[in-house]
Amino acid sequence: MQSAAGWIELGNHVFFPVYSRFPIVVDRAKGCMLYDVEGKSYLDFLSGIGVNALGYGHPRLMEALKEQIDRFLHLSNFFYQPPQILLAQKLLQRIGMQKVFFTNSGSEAIEAALKLARRWGAQNGKGEILGFIGGFHGRTYGPLSIMHQARFREQMGPFLPDTFVAPFNDPDTLPQFITEQTAAVVLEIIQGAGGIIEATSDFLQALADLHQDLGFLLIVDEIQTGFGRTGSWFAVDHTPLQPDMLTIGKAIGGGLPLGALLGGSRVADLWQLEHHGSTYGGNALACAAGLVVLEELENGLLEHVQQMATILEEHLQQLHQQFPHLIRELRGRGLMRGIVLNQPAAPLAQAAVYEGLIINATARIVLRLLPPLIISEEELITGIRILTRLFERI
Ligand SMILES: Cc1ncc(COP(=O)(O)O)c(C=O)c1O
Numbered sequence: 001m002q003s004a005a006g007w008i009e010l011g012n013h014v015f016f017p018v019y020s021r022f023p024i025v026v027d028r029a030k031g032c033m034l035y036d037v038e039g040k041s042y043l044d045f046l047s048g049i050g051v052n053a054l055g056y057g058h059p060r061l062m063e064a065l066k067e068q069i070d071r072f073l074h075l076s077n078f079f080y081q082p083p084q085i086l087l088a089q090k091l092l093q094r095i096g097m098q099k100v101f102f103t104n105s106g107s108e109a110i111e112a113a114l115k116l117a118r119r120w121g122a123q124n125g126k127g128e129i130l131g132f133i134g135g136f137h138g139r140t141y142g143p144l145s146i147m148h149q150a151r152f153r154e155q156m157g158p159f160l161p162d163t164f165v166a167p168f169n170d171p172d173t174l175p176q177f178i179t180e181q182t183a184a185v186v187l188e189i190i191q192g193a194g195g196i197i198e199a200t201s202d203f204l205q206a207l208a209d210l211h212q213d214l215g216f217l218l219i220v221d222e223i224q225t226g227f228g229r230t231g232s233w234f235a236v237d238h239t240p241l242q243p244d245m246l247t248i249g250k251a252i253g254g255g256l257p258l259g260a261l262l263g264g265s266r267v268a269d270l271w272q273l274e275h276h277g278s279t280y281g282g283n284a285l286a287c288a289a290g291l292v293v294l295e296e297l298e299n300g301l302l303e304h305v306q307q308m309a310t311i312l313e314e315h316l317q318q319l320h321q322q323f324p325h326l327i328r329e330l331r332g333r334g335l336m337r338g339i340v341l342n343q344p345a346a347p348l349a350q351a352a353v354y355e356g357l358i359i360n361a362t363a364r365i366v367l368r369l370l371p372p373l374i375i376s377e378e379e380l381i382t383g384i385r386i387l388t389r390l391f392e393r394i
Helices: 004-014 059-071 082-095 106-124 141-145 171-177 201-214 284-322 346-354 377-393
Strands: 026-030 033-036 041-044 099-103 128-132 163-166 182-187 217-221 245-248 259-263 327-333 336-341 360-362 366-369
Touching (some): 082 099, 082 284, 106 128, 106 141, 171 201, 284 336
Parallel strands (some): 217 245
Antiparallel strands (some): 026 033, 360 366
16 A cells, blocks of 8 residues: 555645645544544544534444445436435425525535526526625636635636626625626625635625615525534524525535535526536435435434534633634634634644644634534544644744
């Protein structure tokens, strides 16, 4: 077998260098732990960027997957597949929408939402689509068209026409961007990659009022925030917004590639035969996983997240008090937390890895914590201890 250094060298040779990878060659994972090829263990506070809600090797998930593997892996959407139908039905009941389109990723869910919004706009004389500064919706052309970050877009235009990006959390500027021409507005209630920035209540109220007055389609991106991550089923749950579409991804697949667009009554009848499609979207194995994720949340996992969130909050507050010169601010909710530093976050995230803790740096100065939703109190405290040691050393 290759040594860790050998794998890293080979990896760096074969891939387009678009990712900054941890210098870890993972051999296996269990619960909230990763184990590298040299036998070192790491506590995972990133969960595959908010994907592995049930951690690794969750017994019920594994059982459901094995059962599905024995039946079939992939059929295509030319067939009716029970796991897909059951998952769609459960999602619609849970979210209160009318139709589902399954995808393989979050970006594709956003693409689907934008296409549907364009079609609605074509029928209603509205052509513009709006995103917000700091928003992150994926890397394909649709999402990139409603994002502003230069480093994601440089020399890769042109992007979709009639797309705009407005300041986030600035209710006063909203009327300049949202008009009678607006077909759709896309937002995250808590911007994830943007640095765990929560929409303020006055901003959300202003948006809800404009939605009511002007009648554009409101698309809420719950790809990172959905399925208990913030301590509620969805981040939009406790806001005044009434979304027309919801995009989901990440956690719903429990580690398999799965996303979806959910549409409410205003868009439910807009797509007919051939208007959209995907070879893999709603793959049976991924949907079987999705059903387990939903069942776990329904059977106590959501309450567990709320308990763990309270504990994490207390410990983060203590950390803040202990290191006020290093920590500028704490952000986020539930098990989606950001520690805003007074310095670049990447070196600290790297140092954490050497101490056996996986965390991620985002928005330059923010340490992002997205532990698996199944994390225990003991594991949370272990992670905080490692962070404390690192802060002490700075
Ligand atoms: C809020 C949000 N939307 C969309 C995406 C894109 O999802 P994917 O990477 O699965 O295409 C992400 C991914 O990080 C995300 O956090």
